[in-house]
Amino acid sequence: MSAFGRKNGPGGMNSGGRPSFGVARPMKGGDSKPAPKDDAPLPGGEQFPPLPGEGEASAESGGGQPNKSDAMTRLTDRANAVMADQTEVGGFEASVHKIKEQVLPRLLERVDPEAAATLSKEELSEEFRPIIMEVLAELKVTLNRREQFALEKVLIDELLGFGPLEELLGDPDVSDIMVNGPQQTYIEKGGKLIIAPIQFRDEQHLFQIAQRIVNQVGRRVDQTTPLADARLKDGSRVNVIVPPLSLKGTAISIRKFSEKPITLDMLKGFGSMDDKMCTALKIAGACRMNIVISGGTGSGKTTMLNALSKMIDPGERVLTIEDAAELRLQQPHWLPLETRPPNLEGQGAITIGDLVKNALRMRPDRIILGEIRGAECFDLLAAMNTGHDGSMCTLHANSPRECLGRMENMILMGDIKIPKEAISRQIAESVDLIVQVKRLRDGSRRTTNITEVIGMEGDVIVTQELFKFEYLDESEDGKIIGEFRASGLRPYTLEKSRQFGFDQAYLEACL
Numbered sequence: 001m002s003a004f005g006r007k008n009g010p011g012g013m014n015s016g017g018r019p020s021f022g023v024a025r026p027m028k029g030g031d032s033k034p035a036p037k038d039d040a041p042l043p044g045g046e047q048f049p050p051l052p053g054e055g056e057a058s059a060e061s062g063g064g065q066p067n068k069s070d071a072m073t074r075l076t077d078r079a080n081a082v083m084a085d086q087t088e089v090g091g092f093e094a095s096v097h098k099i100k101e102q103v104l105p106r107l108l109e110r111v112d113p114e115a116a117a118t119l120s121k122e123e124l125s126e127e128f129r130p131i132i133m134e135v136l137a138e139l140k141v142t143l144n145r146r147e148q149f150a151l152e153k154v155l156i157d158e159l160l161g162f163g164p165l166e167e168l169l170g171d172p173d174v175s176d177i178m179v180n181g182p183q184q185t186y187i188e189k190g191g192k193l194i195i196a197p198i199q200f201r202d203e204q205h206l207f208q209i210a211q212r213i214v215n216q217v218g219r220r221v222d223q224t225t226p227l228a229d230a231r232l233k234d235g236s237r238v239n240v241i242v243p244p245l246s247l248k249g250t251a252i253s254i255r256k257f258s259e260k261p262i263t264l265d266m267l268k269g270f271g272s273m274d275d276k277m278c279t280a281l282k283i284a285g286a287c288r289m290n291i292v293i294s295g296g297t298g299s300g301k302t303t304m305l306n307a308l309s310k311m312i313d314p315g316e317r318v319l320t321i322e323d324a325a326e327l328r329l330q331q332p333h334w335l336p337l338e339t340r341p342p343n344l345e346g347q348g349a350i351t352i353g354d355l356v357k358n359a360l361r362m363r364p365d366r367i368i369l370g371e372i373r374g375a376e377c378f379d380l381l382a383a384m385n386t387g388h389d390g391s392m393c394t395l396h397a398n399s400p401r402e403c404l405g406r407m408e409n410m411i412l413m414g415d416i417k418i419p420k421e422a423i424s425r426q427i428a429e430s431v432d433l434i435v436q437v438k439r440l441r442d443g444s445r446r447t448t449n450i451t452e453v454i455g456m457e458g459d460v461i462v463t464q465e466l467f468k469f470e471y472l473d474e475s476e477d478g479k480i481i482g483e484f485r486a487s488g489l490r491p492y493t494l495e496k497s498r499q500f501g502f503d504q505a506y507l508e509a510c511l
């Protein structure tokens with residue numbers, strides 16, 4: 001059974017060529033004319049479903065090219081598929097967790113929590129080993145060496161770590177962890193979502209893990225504050241939502257942080273961009289252009305922002321402002337700032353707008369916002385217009401043109417009494433480049449557009465596309481094939497690059 005609920009077999013995806021919707025073929029029937037030659041146009045295409053048995057015959061005799069009925073079969077199979085909610089955790093892991101439930105209460109009776117909190121995981125493991133053996137002897141449970149080590153690890157993770165999540169957090173191939181209640185957890189590997197072989201004991205167990213995560217950064221989550229953003233020690237971003245807002249139980253979403261800093265050259269090696277786009281972005285970062293990175297959830301906006309930060313001069317003072325600090329800039333003079341939610345009385349909140357205003361008094365060379373969602377967009381534009389060239393931010397949008405529209409709408413969300421034309425003019429004068437990133441359906445992340453903002457023509461913001469990713473085809477294994485194309489236009493931001501001595505290299509990259 002494939003990922004779309006379709007059985008692999010003679011008519012499946014693995015037989016013949018790449019499946020496609022609506023492959024043009026002549027209509028067949030008792031009085032049908034002979035099929036035209038390969039170089040002749042096909043008359044009308046296939047307008048009606050084939051007769052029973054006809055699809056199989058054509059698939060066998062048609063050189064393996066899948067027909068329209070094959071595509072419709074996949075849709076039917078997907079519509080009728082019955083998906084299991086969760087695979088049962090069994091075998092070795094199940095036996096270890098079953099023993100853990102018996103050992104943990106007796107272990108807690110023999111441990112001083114305050115003393116245990118002062119020890120590292122390795123030291124605690126050494127201290128626990130004889131106590132665990134004593135408890136196992138009381139329970140008359142005999143374990144081999146492998147089971148003992150596994151039991152020790154599970155108990156340490158339960159007491160000092162994040163329980164079942166520790167195994168997923170330690171896996172470098174896992175980029176996202178999505179917990180949908182105690183019985184269901186999904187992970188992302190290689191751009192694809194798969195179910196994870198872990199379960200929590202019950203809803204209370206999962207809720208305790210969620211509280212442990214948010215308490216580490218001074219946040220709280222309960223029924224009165226059912227939403228929380230947090231981060232782990234390694235910089236991974238965490239979002240928690242609990243009942244009554246989440247109907248299946250506590251939900252935890254973790255975007256894991258890459259331990260190895262990502263550079264633009266690495267993104268080029270991953271296939272996210274080509275050599276010319278990489279050069280243009282390096283020059284844009286070094287020449288202090290104001291850049292907005294646009295894209296959807298999980299498309300790689302923060303990764304792109306971290307990679308661009310590598311091109312900032314080490315002598316510049318950089319301030320980053322975020323709701324939950326996840327940016328990891330690769331500069332020595334970098335000061336991260338983080339917002340603060342309101343307290344129980346609804347007071348004491350510090351917003352992104354407040355931090356942007358305060359950052360202007362901290363002598364920054366560049367101000368970088370992790371993500372703008374509202375009226376703080378106006379404060380960012382003000383910073384870009386007041387001598388802080390090279391400022392950057394990310395926001396959610398489907399295209400560069402929609403990105404500009406969203407910036408206008410976010411400013412209008414505030415109580416700023418400014419005409420829309422004045423807002424559009426300030427955006428056009430502040431933003432130099434828009435970098436559009438997308439996560440394609442095969443799981444790959446590509447830089448699909450690099451667009452520069454030229455100015456105003458009437459009441460419309462004028463843009464010019466420098467680079468674009470064009471879709472060409474799809475390989476047999478489902479990978480999207482395309483190419484990056486330069487528009488060949490002279491960049492409007494060439495004058496800014498000339499001030500830093502990169503004008504010739506920038507022009508060659510864009511042509």
